[in-house]
Amino acid sequence: MSKFYGIGAGPGDSSLLTIKAVETLKKLDIIYTPKAKKSRKSLALTIVEEYLKKDLEIKQRHFPMNFNIKEKNQIWDDIAQEIVDDVKKGKNVGFITLGDPMIYSTYEYLLTRIKNKVKVETIPGITSFTNIASNQNFPLVMDKETLVVVPCTTDEEKIDFVLQNYNSIVLMKVYKNFKTIIEKIKKYGLTKYSILVSNSSLNEEKVFRNIENVNSDQISYFSTILINKKQEIV
Amino acid sequence: MSKFYGIGAGPGDSSLLTIKAVETLKKLDIIYTPKAKKSRKSLALTIVEEYLKKDLEIKQRHFPMNFNIKEKNQIWDDIAQEIVDDVKKGKNVGFITLGDPMIYSTYEYLLTRIKNKVKVETIPGITSFTNIASNQNFPLVMDKETLVVVPCTTDEEKIDFVLQNYNSIVLMKVYKNFKTIIEKIKKYGLTKYSILVSNSSLNEEKVFRNIENVNSDQISYFSTILINKKQEIV
Known part of the structure; x- marks a missing residue:
C-alpha cells in the first residue's frame, strides 16, 4: 500500500x-524537495541520492520561508494536495528533511495537512546537535539534568533565563545575533563550558573550543553552541 | 589504528x-556490555548482535547504578582502565548505549576517563524521544519554540516550571512518580496536548493518547510523555 514518508x-x-x-x-517513486537555489541540488537530496531508485521522479517545489502567513498556507496546501494525489495514485512519496523530521523541520507543515488523508510514516533522523556532541566527544546531559534546546531567534530574555538556570543547553541558529550571544555566554561565565560548531558534518565544518574571540564572519548560518556546565572544555 | 568506540x-x-x-x-574486536540480569542478554547487545564479528569477545561487566559515589567511581575507573589496556593492545573496543551516547548515557563515565588516554570515536544514535515523536507523527518543536527534555526524577518545582513556561516538552522517566506527573499535566490543562508511550520500539510498546485514566501498572519503567502545546491530540 502506498504511503507518504517523512524521512530524517x-x-x-x-x-x-x-x-x-x-x-x-x-x-x-517520487520525492519532493525544495527548489534549489542557483542550480545547486538541495543538501537533503545530496545526502540521500545514492539510495534512490534510478527512475525516481524528483519534484522540486518552492517551499515558502518569509512570505505572509496566508500566502504561505496556500502554498503548503497546494503541495500537500499534490502529494495526497500522488499517494492516491499508488505512488510511494517521500519528503526528506535534514536532521529529524519532528525537530524544527518544515515537514510539520506537510504532516499536519496530510496525515488524515493518506497513510503517513515518519522515520526519525540524527539531529544536528547530538551529532555535534558525538563528534566533539562532548556529553550533553546526564542524570537528573534538564536538556534545553533554544533557537536564538527567540526573545533575548528567554535566552538569558536558560543560560542562568539550566545545566545542559543547545543554542541553535546563533548566527544572526552572534555577538549578543557570545556576550551573554561571557557574562554568565560559561565560555569554558561552551563549544561552537559551524557547518557540522559538512565539508567546511569548523570547531571553536575557545569561543571568546570568534567573529561572526568566521561562522556560517548553520552554527550551534553546546553548553554543559559540568563539562569543562580542555 | 585501534580505537575506543562509543556507539549509539x-x-x-x-x-x-x-x-x-x-x-x-x-x-x-571486543565489546563491553552491562552484566545481564537473570541470564538475559542486555537490550543494547540484542539490537546490535547481527552486525558483530563472529569471533568478537563480549566482556560483561557490572555497571554500578545505586552504589555510593566512591565505590561507583572505583568501578568505572577499573572498567575504563581495562578498556584502555585493550585498545593499547591493538583491539578495537566498543561500548554500546541505547539511544544516543551523549544524552543520558552511562557512556559519559567511560568517555571522561578514557578520552585523553587512547583515541575515542563516538557515533550518535536516534534518541528515544525523537523516535516516539516520529512513530506517533507528532511534531515536537517548531520555529522559535524551545524544546525542554526533563527527567521526572528531578525536583517537582522544576517540572512545574517547565510545564507552565515552555511549549515543547519531553518528560522522561515518568514511571516513578507517575501519578504526580499526570496530576500536574491535568492541572495545567495539558492532557489534550500529551502523548504517553511505554516501551517505545520494543515488542510491548503501548501508546496512550488519552492519558487521564492511565494507571502506573499499565506502563513500564521505560515510559515517556511528549507535550506540544500547539499539537492537539485527536
Whole structure:
C-alpha cells in the first residue's frame, strides 16, 4: 500500500542515515524537495541520492520561508494536495528533511495537512546537535539534568533565563545575533563550558573550543553552541 | 589504528542503527556490555548482535547504578582502565548505549576517563524521544519554540516550571512518580496536548493518547510523555 514518508536524513553525512531510512528511500517513486537555489541540488537530496531508485521522479517545489502567513498556507496546501494525489495514485512519496523530521523541520507543515488523508510514516533522523556532541566527544546531559534546546531567534530574555538556570543547553541558529550571544555566554561565565560548531558534518565544518574571540564572519548560518556546565572544555 | 568506540544503538529497533554504527560494529574486536540480569542478554547487545564479528569477545561487566559515589567511581575507573589496556593492545573496543551516547548515557563515565588516554570515536544514535515523536507523527518543536527534555526524577518545582513556561516538552522517566506527573499535566490543562508511550520500539510498546485514566501498572519503567502545546491530540 502506498504511503507518504517523512524521512530524517540526519545532519549531512550519508553514513548517518539509519538502515530504515535507506530501506525507505529505495521504495520511493517520487520525492519532493525544495527548489534549489542557483542550480545547486538541495543538501537533503545530496545526502540521500545514492539510495534512490534510478527512475525516481524528483519534484522540486518552492517551499515558502518569509512570505505572509496566508500566502504561505496556500502554498503548503497546494503541495500537500499534490502529494495526497500522488499517494492516491499508488505512488510511494517521500519528503526528506535534514536532521529529524519532528525537530524544527518544515515537514510539520506537510504532516499536519496530510496525515488524515493518506497513510503517513515518519522515520526519525540524527539531529544536528547530538551529532555535534558525538563528534566533539562532548556529553550533553546526564542524570537528573534538564536538556534545553533554544533557537536564538527567540526573545533575548528567554535566552538569558536558560543560560542562568539550566545545566545542559543547545543554542541553535546563533548566527544572526552572534555577538549578543557570545556576550551573554561571557557574562554568565560559561565560555569554558561552551563549544561552537559551524557547518557540522559538512565539508567546511569548523570547531571553536575557545569561543571568546570568534567573529561572526568566521561562522556560517548553520552554527550551534553546546553548553554543559559540568563539562569543562580542555 | 585501534580505537575506543562509543556507539549509539538507537531506541531498540535494529533498523534504527545508522550505517556508520553498523560499519563500526563490524570492526570491533571486543565489546563491553552491562552484566545481564537473570541470564538475559542486555537490550543494547540484542539490537546490535547481527552486525558483530563472529569471533568478537563480549566482556560483561557490572555497571554500578545505586552504589555510593566512591565505590561507583572505583568501578568505572577499573572498567575504563581495562578498556584502555585493550585498545593499547591493538583491539578495537566498543561500548554500546541505547539511544544516543551523549544524552543520558552511562557512556559519559567511560568517555571522561578514557578520552585523553587512547583515541575515542563516538557515533550518535536516534534518541528515544525523537523516535516516539516520529512513530506517533507528532511534531515536537517548531520555529522559535524551545524544546525542554526533563527527567521526572528531578525536583517537582522544576517540572512545574517547565510545564507552565515552555511549549515543547519531553518528560522522561515518568514511571516513578507517575501519578504526580499526570496530576500536574491535568492541572495545567495539558492532557489534550500529551502523548504517553511505554516501551517505545520494543515488542510491548503501548501508546496512550488519552492519558487521564492511565494507571502506573499499565506502563513500564521505560515510559515517556511528549507535550506540544500547539499539537492537539485527536
